[in-house]
Structures are given as C-alpha cells and as structure tokens.
Amino acid sequence: MSDKVSSQIEIATIAGDPTTDPWREFRQVERITLELTQGYKYSLGKYSRFFIELENRRFMATRCDACAKTYAPPRPLCPSCLQPTTWQELSGEGAVETWSVLHFSPGSNADVRALETPFVLAYVLLDGADTLFPHLLKAPPEQVERGMRVRVAYSEGPVQHPIHLMYFVPVSTYEEAP
Amino acid sequence: MAEAVLDCLTDAGLDDLSAVEHGLASYESDHFNLQMTLGAILQDTIGLTPKPSVRIEGGGATGALALRTAWAHVVSGLCDSILVYGVEKNGRGVSSRTANQLFALSADVDWEMMIGGTYTGFYAAMIRAHMAAFGTTERQFAHVAVRNRRNAGFNPIAQKAMDISVDDVLASLPIAEPYKLLDCSLLSDGAACILLATEDWAKAHCPRYGERPRVYFSASGCGTDTMRLGDRYPQITNFRAKREAARQAYDMAGISQPLAEIDVAELYDSYSGVEIQAVEDLGFVAEGEGGPAVASGAFDLDGELPVNTSGGLLGRGAPVGATGILQAIEVTQQLWGVADARRQVSDARRGLTDTHAGIASISVVNIFERAD
Numbered sequence: 233m234s235d236k237v238s239s240q241i242e243i244a245t246i247a248g249d250p251t252t253d254p255w256r257e258f259r260q261v262e263r264i265t266l267e268l269t270q271g272y273k274y275s276l277g278k279y280s281r282f283f284i285e286l287e288n289r290r291f292m293a294t295r296c297d298a299c300a301k302t303y304a305p306p307r308p309l310c311p312s313c314l315q316p317t318t319w320q321e322l323s324g325e326g327a328v329e330t331w332s333v334l335h336f337s338p339g340s341n342a343d344v345r346a347l348e349t350p351f352v353l354a355y356v357l358l359d360g361a362d363t364l365f366p367h368l369l370k371a372p373p374e375q376v377e378r379g380m381r382v383r384v385a386y387s388e389g390p391v392q393h394p395i396h397l398m399y400f401v402p403v404s405t406y407e408e409a410p
Numbered sequence: 411m412a413e414a415v416l417d418c419l420t421d422a423g424l425d426d427l428s429a430v431e432h433g434l435a436s437y438e439s440d441h442f443n444l445q446m447t448l449g450a451i452l453q454d455t456i457g458l459t460p461k462p463s464v465r466i467e468g469g470g471a472t473g474a475l476a477l478r479t480a481w482a483h484v485v486s487g488l489c490d491s492i493l494v495y496g497v498e499k500n501g502r503g504v505s506s507r508t509a510n511q512l513f514a515l516s517a518d519v520d521w522e523m524m525i526g527g528t529y530t531g532f533y534a535a536m537i538r539a540h541m542a543a544f545g546t547t548e549r550q551f552a553h554v555a556v557r558n559r560r561n562a563g564f565n566p567i568a569q570k571a572m573d574i575s576v577d578d579v580l581a582s583l584p585i586a587e588p589y590k591l592l593d594c595s596l597l598s599d600g601a602a603c604i605l606l607a608t609e610d611w612a613k614a615h616c617p618r619y620g621e622r623p624r625v626y627f628s629a630s631g632c633g634t635d636t637m638r639l640g641d642r643y644p645q646i647t648n649f650r651a652k653r654e655a656a657r658q659a660y661d662m663a664g665i666s667q668p669l670a671e672i673d674v675a676e677l678y679d680s681y682s683g684v685e686i687q688a689v690e691d692l693g694f695v696a697e698g699e700g701g702p703a704v705a706s707g708a709f710d711l712d713g714e715l716p717v718n719t720s721g722g723l724l725g726r727g728a729p730v731g732a733t734g735i736l737q738a739i740e741v742t743q744q745l746w747g748v749a750d751a752r753r754q755v756s757d758a759r760r761g762l763t764d765t766h767a768g769i770a771s772i773s774v775v776n777i778f779e780r781a782d
Contacts, residue, residue: 254416255413263502266444268444276520279520303641305520305521305638305640307641311636329539329643329646330535330536330538330539330542330646331535331538332530332531332532332534332535332538332586332587332588332589333584333586333587334526334528334530334531334585334586334587335583335584335585335586335587336506336510336528336530336585336586337526338507338510338511338514338526338528339507339511340511340514340523340524340526341524343524343526344524344525344526347526350584350587351526353525353526353527353531353535353586355535355639355640355643355646357643362643363638363640363641363643364639364640364641364643364646365640366521366522366525366527366535366638366639366640367525368525368526373587378542393524395520395521395524395525396524396525
C-alpha cells in the first residue's frame, strides 16, 4: 500500500510472457477508490397522482375506455390508441401470477436497504386490471403460490420513495390484522 | 480495448487503420465505465480521428445492435469499411451490490427498481411462469449452467470455465429463487473488435483476404417489447421481441427450419433458464419444449445444434458492450474452422447470434454465413 495515495487499493501485475507480450511495458495496473454520489430532485411526472393517492390509502390505475384496458402500474398514454388515459380506483385485491424469492438486496434506496432477506417480489393481477403489478409481498416465502389472493396494504411511513407507501399481503393475513 | 483493436488488425493483416473509413463505439453504461462520451476517447485512442464515429447502446443487446448498425452503414453505401469496437467494465470496478443497482437502472426505475427489484428477480419470476406453464424444471436449466461452463474450458479467453455437475448447480446458494448462484452469468471486464467491410474493400486492403473462407453478414433482425414484464400479461413465459427478431432474420436469410439450417449459435444465457426460453423463441424447438431439449443434450457440442460453444455469458463472460461482438467472433471462427479443436463444430456453414436488453425489451438476432 502506498503512503502517498490514500485511496490506493493495489498495484497488480497482469500475467503474460514478457518476451512475446506486445503490452509488456503496460502490465502494471494501479487501482484506487473513487466515491461519486449524486442526489436528484426527481420528478414523478404524470405518474404523480398514483403516489399522492397512496397517502390517502387509495390504489389508482389508469383506464383507456376506447381500448377497454386498465393499466396497473398506470400508463398516462394508452400505447394501443395513443390517447391519454383516465384515472380509475381499484379495490387493491388481486391474485399472484408469478414471483421470486430474493435472497440478495441491491439496496436501491433507504426503504429497500431496510428490507430483511429473503423477501418476495410478486407480480399481482389486480381485480379489474389487465396487467401485472410488481411489488413486495410480505408473506412467508414457502406459503406463496400461484393464484394466492393478496391485497394492497398501506404504510404510514415515513418512507423515502412513495412506492413504499404500499406493499402486498395475503388476504388472510389482512383480515386477521387490519 | 486497444488490445482487442490490435488483435483485430493482426487478424486482418492490416498494419494500421488509415484505410478504415468509419468507427463505431459499442458500450452500454456511462455509470460502469465512469466516463461519458467514451466513444470519443476510444476513437482518439486508436487514431481514427477525424473520421466519423457513432456510439450504439441497446442494453444487453448493445454489441449485436452495434454490428447490425455497422452492417447497415456498409450495405447503405455510407462507408465501405467500419471498425466496431466494444468495451465494458462490469467486473472489478464495483461491488456486486452496486453492479446490481446499476443494472437495475435499466429496468423501469419507478416501478421495478425502487421496490427492490433486480434483474435476477425479474428473470426468476419469468422462468417460474415458464415452469408453471410447461413443467420446465430447475434440473433442466442447471444443464445449461454445466454445459456452458464446460465449453468455456475449451476457450482460452474465457473468464470462468468450471467442471461442475447439475447437483452442484442445484446446491449452490439461492440468489432469486428459482435461480441460484451457478445459474447466474458473470460480471466481466472485457473488449472485442470486428472490422466489417465490403468484399471489394477487403480485397483491396487486407493482405490476408482469401486465406480463409469468406464469411458474410447475411441477415439481421431486431424486435422490441414492453419495458415491464407485467405489461406483457398474459404472455410472460417467453420473449416476444426475440421471436420478432428471429422472424425478420430468418425471412432475410431464407431460413424456414432453423434447427436444421443453422449449424452453430451463440445464445444470450444471462441466466441458465434464459437459454431454454431462447431455443423456443428462436424456433429451434416448439414453445414449452426447451427444457427437455436442453437436458437431452441437443445443444451440447456433440448435439444437433451446438450453442454457446464459447462458454456463453455463463462461462466466457459478459462485458456488455463487447458481448454481442464476442458472439459474432466466436461464430465467425467456427465458420472459418479455426476454433480450438475441442469446441470446433465440424463443417459449420451458417451461424446465429442472439442477444437482448433487459428481459428482452430489445432483441437482436444476427446471422453469418460462409460464401463458398
């Protein structure tokens, strides 16, 4: 380690035959630590009402009447007819279509860093919707199955990203502890 | 990257790049590389200035989309020769956690990344749907993890050849169930370079022209799909974009029975099960039959259609911007007949490369053939 470069990780030499390697003059490689952190004033744009209504414990989708399609997550623009959609509230109940049990968390924000592994990432077909909504399902991984009835539960926060004002729970759990 | 470019020049028998008319930089991520407009630096590094250059990005399909774009430059007549150089530093620069965060930025950030999603998780949910629909098993996709890492042992540039068994894969650490550690492809640093030219340009400028069978870029297809898996409901078991890309490429190449008419293929095995989905979507077998076909050895080195002879993303490695180019190099070397004898496919005359971005929001299929 260098006492002149505080961020130095290593100086490594890449293996090669020094008699034939055309890059033999360049095989020493120094690695250092760099820290680069950005904060964003991030707009949720035309999706904003979905997140604002989560604070009111309401689950909103968007609907295109012309195409008879309901989008959850919401799409402000119907991709089939290119007309703006309208907001529509759903009950928040639905069924698990597919899922994964994640044993590794990327820690994408403070809310995710607070999760304990393993956790369940579920794709839910909400009653009244035509697309699958992905979110955390707070249920024992071994009990999750296709077709399992779940519903949206709301968090009082505070959360960093408003998508974490909601998550899914099994309907049975929700009825036990509303 | 400079090493890959010089290797390419040596292979072409060129002393320098003075006759090359165009550059094309292939890389996915400003975040991983910690450099924006990296293409300008690369063009400068290899002395291609002041000639024209363009940067191509298409997620995991970046390298194949770069070659497709370069091919379009040549066949349109915009230039007669173009150097396609691809590079990525996905491997040693950041931790696995940071790498997964950065890759997750290429998912839909608001709806998929912020809930804690990772690509391993999205792919896992998809293969679970495939398992539910068709009875595909973890043991079947473990076969891909074993075979591709074994093939990597016959490839001197491979990052991680391994001699493992199906049981080793099944016993490895769960990452995002049903995917386990050994079902997951590698994070890699790497580079690759291809010089694409018209036949007349190659005759005029490449001293080694004619030494090997002439291989030409015969067809290309590109398909797209919704960003989020959930928006594809109820079609969530397979890759619609890949089917579209394959359809276009097969039409262009005049292929009607891909399993019989293609001799070697490099498939996008970002996760072991993805290769099962790919052999279906590329029309090698019918939908739902990929699992049993893969497990039967049909795509092994001694099978009906050897795939991922290089070791694939699982064994050779996956430096994103270079991956599609590495696939094309492997296929070309197979068609030339110069691959290591242990992985050389005998009398290979037509080869295919398959890559996609995300969970196939963009998919590119390129086809290469011997002219003789």
